[in-house]
Amino acid sequence: MPENDISFEVRKAAFKVHSALGPGLLKSVQEVALAHGLRQAGLTVQTQLALPMVYAGVQMEAGFRLGMVVQGKVIVEIKSVETLQEVHFKQLLTYLKLSGLKLGQLINFNIAHFKERMHRLVNGL
Template identity: 85%
Template sequence: MHENDISFEVRKAAFKVHSALGPGLLESVYEVALAYELRQAGLLVQTQVPLPMVYAGIQMEAGFRLDLLVAGKVIVEIKSVETLQEVHFKQLLTYLKLSGLKLGQLINFNVAHLKEHMHRLVNGL
C-alpha cells in the first residue's frame, strides 16, 4: 500500500475516533482508539515504537517513541493540546529523518473540528 493510501485511511479513522470520543481526552486514549480503527481497516499498526538515534557512529536509545507506525510506512504523532506548537512539527520531522520514512501525520484531537488540525509532513530525504 502506498503512503498516500495509508494517509487516507489514517484520516478516515481519525475522523471516526474524534466523532465518537470528542475532544478533551488523553493522547493515550486517542492512540488506542485510532490503532483499533486502523487495524479494523486491515492495516498493520505498531504502537509506541522505539526509535534509536545514531551519534558518533553509535546507535543510542534516546527515548524517542513513535505513537503509531502504520504499515511500516507512515508515522502518526497524536496530540491532545490547546494549540499545536512549532516543536510538535519539528518532533515529527525528526522522527521521519531518524527513521528514513517519507510521510508522517500530526493529529491534534483536542479540538472542536478535526479537519484543520491534521497535518501531513513529508521528509525531504
C-alpha cells in the first residue's frame, strides 16, 4: 500500500477517534484508540517503536521512540497539547531522517476543530 493511501487511512481513523472521544485526553489514550482503529481497518501498526541512532559510524540506543509506525512506512506522532510548536514538526522530521521513511503524520488531538490539526511531513531524503 502506498504512503498516500496509508496517510488517508490514518486521517480517517483519527477523525473517528476524535469524534468518539473528543479533546482533552492523554496522548497515550488517543494512541491506543488510533492503533485499534487502524488495526480494525486491516493495517499493521507498531507503537512505541525504538529508533536507534547512528553517530560517528556507531549505532547507539539513544532512547528515541516512534509513537506509531503504520504498515512499516508512515510515522504517526500524536500530541495532546494546546498548540503545536515548531519543535514538534522538527522532531518528526528528525525521526523521518533517522528512520529513512518518507512520510509522517503529526496529529494534535487536544483541539476542538480536528481537521485543521493534522499535518503531513515529507522526508526530502
